[in-house]
Amino acid sequence: MPQIIMRTLAEIPAGTTVTVSHLDSHPDTCNRLREFGFCENATIRCVSNGSSQLICEVCNTRVGLNYTTANAIVVLPSHE
Amino acid sequence: MKSTVPSPVINTIALIGNPNCGKTTLFNSLTGLRHKVGNYPGVTVEKKEGTVSLGTRDVTIVDLPGTYSLSANSPDEQIVSDVLFGRIPGTLIPDLVIFVADATNLERNLYLLSQIIDLTIPVVVALNMIDRIKDAGIDINTTMLRQEFGVMFIPMVASKGVGTDLLIAALDKVSLNKSAIRQWSVPEPVKVEHEELVSMLVAIEKMPEPAAFHEAQLLLSLSGPIESNLRSLTVETLSHIKMDHHNLQKLGVNRHSVFVESRYRWINSVYKKSVTHNIARRRQTFHDSIDAVLTHRIWGFVIFFALMAVMFQTIFTWANYPMELIGFGFDFLASRVSHIIPEGDLQNLIANGIIGGVGAVVTFLPQIIFLFLFLGLLEDTGYMSRAAFIMDRVMSKVGLHGKSFIPLLSSFACAIPGIMATRTIENPRDRLVTILVAPLMSCSARLPVFSLLIASFVPNILVFGYFSLPAIILISMYLLGLIAALTTARILKSTILKGPTPAFIMELPPYRIPTLRNTLIHMWERSVLFLKNAGTIILGVSIILWFLATYPKLEHGTSSQKLAHSFVGRAGHAIEPVLKPLGFDWKIGIGIISSLLQREVFVGTLGTIYNIEHADEANTSLKEQMQKDKDPVSGTSSFTLLTAICIMVYYVLAMQCMSTIAVVRRETNGWKWPAFQFAYMTLLAYVGTLITYRMGLWILS
Incomplete structure (x- = not known):
């Protein structure tokens, strides 16, 4: 069986599409992320990834995050 | 016998929606007022009222700040739930909600919509920016959405007034006897606990059922010590909530995420049935390319400071001619007064006291106009959020995050809207630090002081062949304010207002070409x-x-x-x-x-x-x-x-x-x-x- 590699959103290069596996942070931060659309199974496209922040697209909206927040989003390769 | 009970009439309508979806644009279009709009989340931070004519009646319409959900995270979001739950003295619970949704990113907007429908207040959805879905390759089946949500969806373009008539006609048709019907249902693992808690909140805490339905979800997913969060509840309810938390933990249910996840799953299924994306997602879009440059870790800063430099250079050079003209006008007025009124105290008062004092200040009007032209363009294009995004790197060094930069940048115009804009900051300590340092940013009222002194004492020589020394001195003063604000924030965050650097997450609106009307109104x-x-x-x-x-x-x-x-x-x-x-x-x-x-x-x-x-x-x-x-x-x-x-x-x-x-x-x-x-x-x-x-x-x- 092929091994599924889970990474955090901060590690995803620009142009890659991923799916949210789960959120790993304080419940309040997780709920805020969910309200922005970073829900389990949501599809995310990484637009740009700098040295400490990244821009991604979720629910057709562009969102900016810093690495502390992006590290709370654990993602899987997307099938889309 | 026919019923003689008159059907209730609409008295108050609330405009609700996600940030930056066009609520204030629609409010202005419906009321004829001219409240400020802009292309960044958080322009509206307080409720505003106006009137709209429905047939022969005038109805109060309330424009509310944007929010992503009813679980308020910041003071501006709190206003929305306070209005909906009738917690503001003197403000009635709205009879009807116009839910404004951005048609180009409908999925996330639907989350808040389903929460509002849960409150059973009648809702009409204004599906705004419908003209943009074609370019985005999106097709929306409004009939399907209507079936699934049980509310009317009116396609419209608020900025052009398209669909406003249809919306007003729809408002007229809505029957207040018929409440919105909940379509999403509470997920199985927490259904029993939720139902019991709702009944308890209604019976013991005397909450209306819709508020209890929402509150029970918040209480069951609450994190942190219960007593310190919920002092207003009775001991009985508190112990019941504790027991629920304990039971759910034993069952292995993640009570923090179960409601949000389930709601999103339901929305996702409705969305897939109602909305189709015809254009396959390209690897890189034009907006991606712009963002790659404007938010680049080096170029982003270079462009930001270059824009600021051009802004101040332009303020100084372009505004010079109209300023001289106004100055000449006041001199002429003073000399005419000296000729008409005989020498004495009255002449002295008018020529030297009034014309001298007021004229000295009014002369700087052209500079103020140019400053607001530039700030308006930054706001309307969508650059403001990008500036906040790149500045997050600097802001995090002083213990704040990028969101605090928007109030600081707004304070270049005036500290008052800047301080009001801090309402979008979630953490109260960070909000206070931002309020305390915002007036250090050089506002437009300082501009006449700087300009007078620079024009009088700084030689007008060119540096590096293009930038004039007066413009360099002016930008230095603005930079001094920024450095003082950041240093003070750092000191406050490491002493009296100590706290961790908050998580940064911020919506970046699409780039838009600013409208001339909006810019001119603002100026x-x-x-x-x-x-x-x-x-x-x-x-x-x-x-x-x-x-x-x-x-x-x-x-x-x-x-x-x-x-x-x-x-x-x-x-x-x-x-x-x-x-x-x-x-x-x-x-x-x-x-x-x-x-x-x-x-x-x-x-x-x-x-x-x-x-x-x-x-x-x-x-x-x-x-x-x-x-x-x-x-x-x-x-x-x-x-x-x-x-x-x-x-x-x-x-x-x-x-x-x-x-x-x-x-x-x-x-x-x-x-x-x-x-x-x-x-x-x-x-x-x-x-x-x-x-x-x-x-x-x-x-x-």
Whole structure:
């Protein structure tokens, strides 16, 4: 069986599409992320990834995050 | 027998939706008002009311700040739930909600919509920006959405007034007898606990059922110690909630995420049935390319500072001609008054007191217009959020995040909207730090002070072949304010308002071409406000100052001796010892004290004082009078380049604005923080100016 590699959103290069596996942070931060659309199974496209922040697209909206927040989003390769 | 009970009528409508989806644009279109709109989340931070005509009746319509959900994270989001749950005294619960949704990112908007439908308030959805879905390759089946959500969806383009008639017709058709019906249902693992808690909240806490339905979800997913969060609930309810938390933990249910996940799953299934994306997602879009440059870790900063430099350079060069024209107009007016009114106190009051004081300030109107033109363009294009995003790297170094930068950038215009904009900041401590440092950003009221001093004492030479020295000095003053704000924030965040650097997540709106109408309205409104201040506060201060600078009269002597003999002269000399270490004479001291009310009064004050002192010299501008002014004892110039720089440093750092103090008091609910802010800024200004003056003297020697 092929091994599924889970990474955090901060590690995803620009142009890659991923799916949210789960959120790993304080419940309040997780709920805020969910309200922005970073829900389990949501599809995310990484637009740009700098040295400490990244821009991604979720629910057709562009969102900016810093690495502390992006590290709370654990993602899987997307099938889309 | 037919029922004679009249059907209820709509009295209040609330406009609700995600941030930056066009609520205020629709509000303006429905009411004919002109509230500020912009292309970044968080333009509206308080509720605004207007009226809309429905048939023969006028109905109150309330524009509310944008929110992502009903679980409020910041003060502006709190207003939405407070209005919906009737927690604001004097504000009725709306009879109907117009839910404004951005058609280009509908999925996330539907989350809040389903929460509002849960409250059973009748809802009509305004599907805004429908003209953009074609380009985005999106197809929306509004009939399917209507079936699934049980509410009407009206496609529209609020900015062009398209669909407004259909929306009004739909509002007229909505029956208030028929509440919205919940379509999403509470997920199985928590259904029993949720139902029991709802019943308890209704029976014991006397909550209306819709509010209890929402509150029960929040209570079951609550994190942190229950007692400290929920002091208002009875002991019985609290112990029941604790028991629920315990049971759910035993069952292995993640109570923090179960409601949100389930709601999103339901929305996702509806979305897939109703919305199709026809264009396959390209690897890189045009917007991606722009973002790659504008938010680049090096180029992003270079572009930001280059934009700021061009802005200040332009303010200085382009505004020069209309300023000279206005100055000429006031000189002409003063000379006409001198011809028409016979020599005496009345002529002196009008020509030197009023025209001199008010004219000195009004001359700077073109610069204010250019400043607001630039800030308006930054806001409307969507660049404001990108600036906040790149500045997050700097802000995180001082313990704040990028969101705090928008209030700081808005404070370039005026600290009052800047301080109001802090309502979008989730963490109360970070919000307070941002409020405390926002007035250090150089606002438009400082511009006349800077401009007068730069134009009078900084030589107009070019540096690097393009940038003029006056523009460089001006941008240095703005940078000094920014550095002072960031340093103060760092100190506050590591001492009295200690706390971790918050998580940063922020919506970046799509780039849009600014509309001329919106930009012109914004410039017009700010200009009217500036002229209104000149016509009221500055006029009043000019008249009082003229009186104090003219009486008691000295029968014989030069104009300077007469001025020194007046109330103003005496008061000025009394405070001179305090200001002498800063290199300021008594006239500057009077300027500083009179401008405690408002910074630009300084220019008006100098205009009045110098006009009275040099009443015998016709057609001499304030600039020339300041350049010629000599200390009567030493015979040296009262104003030098160093004095001018010291005054500017003082004005960058000092809190000279009563309106800001009043807003800080309102936003922090007391006098403690505005008093602290006034004290620390005054001390900072004094020490900062003292250091500048001493260093200047040392360099010159």
